[in-house]
Amino acid sequence: MEWVHTLSAYIGRQMKVWIEDYSGEEQTKPADYTLHKVQTTSEGTYLQFYLNPNQFLSVPIFDQKQTYMESDNEEECFVSNDVTAKLFYRIYFSKS
Secondary structure, X not given: OOHHHHHHHHOOOEEEEEEEEOOOOOOOOOXXXXXXXXXXXXXXXXXXXXXXXXXEEEEEOOOOOOEEEEEOOOEEEEEEEEOOOOEEEEEEEEOO
C-alpha cells in the first residue's frame, strides 16, 4: 500500500496516538495531536507522523498482516504491530 498517499488525506486533522507495549511495561494513555505531515524514511521502512512542523513519531512499516488500516462508523485507524519490539501502534483519525 502507498501509505503516504493514503494518510495524506488526514493532514490538518486531529489524530489520537496510542502505543501499546505488550512486554509487560506500564501502558501509556492515548494522546491527541494534529497531523502536520506524513512521509516515509529514505529506506522506506518507517512512516514519520509529524506532530508539529519539527517533531515526528516514527512507526515501522511491515507487511499487510502487521501494518494495515481499520475502519468503523466513527474513525479510521492506522495499525502497525512490531512483534520484535513488542509494540502495537494505533493512530486514530476521526471521519468527521
